[in-house]
Amino acid sequence: MRIFKFGGASVKDADGVRNVVNVLKTAGHENTLLVVSAMGKTTNAMEVVVKNYFENKNALAESIEVIVDYHNGILGDLFSTDQHPVYAQFNTLIEELTGFLAWNKSPKYSFVYDQVVSYGELISTTILSAYFNEVGLKNKWLDVRNFIKTDDKYRDAHVDWDTTQQKISEGVDRKSLNITQGFLGSDENNFTTTLGREGSDYTAAIFAYCLNADSVTIWKDVPGVLNADPRYFENPELLHQISYREAIELAFYGASVIHPKTLQPLQRKEIPLFVKSFINPDADGTVVSKGKGIVPDVPCFIMKKELVLIKLSSLDFSFIVEDNISEIFKLLADSRMKVDLIQNSAISFSVCVDNKFNQLDTLLKSLKSKFKVTHYEDVSLYTIRHFNEKAITSLQNGKDILLEQRTKETVQLVVK
Template identity: 35%
Template sequence: MKILKFGGTSVANARNILLAENMIKKESLHNRIVVVVSALHGVTDNLIKAAEYASVKDENYLPLIKDLEDKHLDLVKELLPVLEQSAWLSFVKKHFNDMEDIYNGIFVLGEFTDKIRDRITSYGEFLSSNIIAARFQYEGLDAIWMNAAELIRTDSNFANAKVDFDTTEENLKNYITSHQNQIIVAPGFIAKDQHGNMTTLGRGGSDYTAAIIAAAVSAEELQIWTDVSGMMTADPRLASNAKPIPEISYHEAMELSHFGAKVLYPPSIQPVMAKNIDLKIKNTFDPDASGTLVSHHLNRSADQQQQAAAGVSNMSHIALVTLEGSGMVGIPGISAKLFQCLSFEKINIILITQGSSEHSITIAVNEKDVFHAENVVNASFEDDIKLYRMAPVKIETGLSIVALVGENMKNRSGICAKMFGCLGNNGINIRAIAQGSSERNISIVISEKDTRKAVNVLHEEFFESEIKQVHLYLCGTGNVGSKLVQQIYEQNDYLQENHLVNLRIAGISNSRKMFFSDKGIPESEFTNWSEKGIEASVHGFANEIISRNLRNSVFVDVTASTSVPEVYEDLLKKSVNIVACNKIAASSDFEHYKNLKNTARNHNCNFHFETNVGAGLPVIGTINDLMKSGDKITSIQAVLSGTLNFVFNHYDGSRTFSEVVAQAQKEGYTEPDPRLDLTGTDVARKILILAREAGYALQFEDIENESFLPEECLQGSVEDFYNKLTEYENHFKSLLNAAQKEGNILKYTAGFKDGKAKVGLQHASPDSDLYHLYGKDNIVIFKTLRYSEQPLVVKGAGAGAEVTASGVFADIIRSV
């Protein structure tokens, strides 16, 4: 014999019931079956809602009941032929008349007890199972309706009754033995106590009914038919890459369902587990899908055997209750007293954790129970609190539980480290931890706003090792920004295939508009993103990133803005990685620079700014590697401005200095106002950053800047600037002639030695490393304790949107 249970969505309407009927017909060809059905979808909730209305004398309960009556009458008309309808329409009306009398009583008395709740909610399953049985009989199937409520015996704990298994098993065996019909249709969820009062088995109790029947008759198999294709590795509403679990043990299924996997009601596992009955979870709307097998006899694939975890589950609306005090240490009975007072008030404890010092006990309860729990515990320990042996109960709300479950976690080292490491790297703070001695469950309590992020982080770490999703937020869409976007789209397939990384541009902003898409902006839609964007602001962009709270987030600043770095610290504190092309932050006040680096370190994220110096050249990375390996930088000599190098490489006396600068601007090597490049301020920032990364606490004011521009050239508009350059051509010519006279050329250099830094024009002789530096190239020459005789040289293109974008891109990859 097989037991088939169909949930509310599977019997939501006539169309769904006919789908279920087809599967029942096929199964009944080979086996006797018991079909357990839930109430029609939404009926139980509306029965309760109507009662709640009536209990506060709100007459809105009347149209709710009328809608439910019409729903069942329509179902009779759709499932049965006209000649068969009369008796069943009368059947439905009679029972809704009985319900109306009960609701009128609730309305008059203003009282809605658990006993009444069980009575009214029982009608949902009672009606649906009778109508479905009538449909089967009309179809000519050998079917009979079984009143499970008369056979399943419970105590009188209304709304969550406890089953008397011995009596129930005997009743069910006798009934099924004496009724040899091929199909037996039974209502789930409902039972009766020894006095004949209607009781229910808890929400999800139809699963429990099916499991009780399966255990009573030692069924070959229990099938739970629902609207998903089995148990999933995570809640698919939170983790888009969640996948069905082909096979799972009873213990794993019990743990997952207890901590929020709603596809299975937790108590329903125990009866079939005790009798070693296989349980299958199947999809009514995709019957060919394999679903999930819950069994003692698993034949797991090689991939499943390698996986440490079976799934991730979560529960929301959790609160923590903490009892602590020095008076608890070494005193027996404290825990018993705590749990007893909560049990007496029917407050369910979901999770327990206790420090080894016995100084505190923390429990997790449903948030709706927390204030009642607080009052109960404070009252129970009132004397100890008055004598200061214990503190009043401390409560925390707005939390959730996330559990990692799997039989393979037992005796496998590193699971906790892996779990907590990936959560910590994404800025998810853990409030409490519980792990049973079975080692098949590690449960954590976190802020509810982090639930989605935590589930995705864990799912990615334990079930999606092939691809890591990275969410990018780009601030700036100029030359570098647009080149970076192009490179990301072009390279993403390669990164997925070879480095198991998928980059998603989840947000983008310029000075006018910003736009977000958690699933990533497709390349085909990128050109018109601003049309769908909203008004932009730097702080608004950062706040949206923080509120979205996506895993593996990277903020990319490809602006020269002074305001964008203002949000760096807020982002780093939320464990958002930062990649900055912008030099403002790293060259700001030294304490602010150090604070940003420390904040990144303290919050397990990265703050990379390689392109601050030398565009895509590995300059800062080289310094970091030298420092990490124990070397010390003693001096730096460098040409750090592609703009200035271009200008002085092309200024040979055949054209005016003004003409060469104009060419540099035309070819995109300068800012719109070339003075920003020619004053050497940018170079001073760069040598400052290099000195700081080398371990020296310098401020910008400490950099000596020998300007070669006459003061008058810095006044007025850009047009005035070019006019002044022309007027001062003799000045620039004299600088050139002085260098040429010695056989040298002009280079704008930066130098650092003995803790001091300086920028300015310098004569480069033919035997110098600086001499053979062409176009927009940069060069950095390091002398260190190890490279004291022969310096370490980094040389290459130090300007240009494409190479700068590639350097930013490399920093992004390093960040994840």
């Protein structure tokens, strides 16, 4: 069995949906499970709904209407009549969404976030499944929440592997074309959970692991894994082959093509991961598998934006030792900060973090009670794997370097 993952860019409009059909006709669709993201920027639009629910109830209905109009436009382009059953299915999902917002009593942002944002994937897969049936690609629509079971750490849930393995093994027909949602799961009370932004790649890996799949293919709008993000770097090169270890390193440092959690389950069963272009499905793309580190052997550039650099020093110039560092990391964990870089000396400690849960003010208040604190917001972290001096120089020109760190294979620069 094969697992295909299609992201939001591949299904952002009706032409994108039609192109997915062409990809399946080119690559084959027997014994295949599709993991599909929300259409286009729907997740962002759903986040606006959540924000308005908590902060601006007067704008709530309008923000939902934006989502309805966007998907109705795609439906109208794909189906010849608005009497098609998919319209009723779509309207039911919207009614479920508005119903939840009406009866929900929970004040917890992350809980509400997961219940609301999940409708992006439920809607996209409902539309794709109906269109596939319309053009003769018979398929089974699966609610991923019945298969991937997690804890209740909303917005960043952890998979219950034993239960998930059992449900996938028993519930997925390996001989069919299956369509399911990325990014989602459910807890023991059957409330929806999410696996973190960009978690659809991880969903594909979970199904591959539990089904002992032959391969996973992530279909992107780029030719494969590039050595740099073309949005920020000129003339990126295609990497033809990457080892699991190297791909995990790149993902850890923030390479956006592959989700950090995706690779571990694939590596455990040596399931190859292909990253290919949905624009040119016949091209080879990139394979992540057992073997050489990277081919060709070139520097790989990664940039993460909108981070926070925090520099700490002891109030009395005493050493920052194990007890202090343990306390710092507890505060970081309590604030749900994603740590991207650390550096310490005898009397100082620097950490670059992603303030994804907007807990910076709380964290700084706690730190300032124990340390002298300087912080810089909206910094960028550049990482170069397999660096050379030319690569470093190309990044340093014209930038204010706040921190630099080198290991044998990696250099990292925090810049303002």
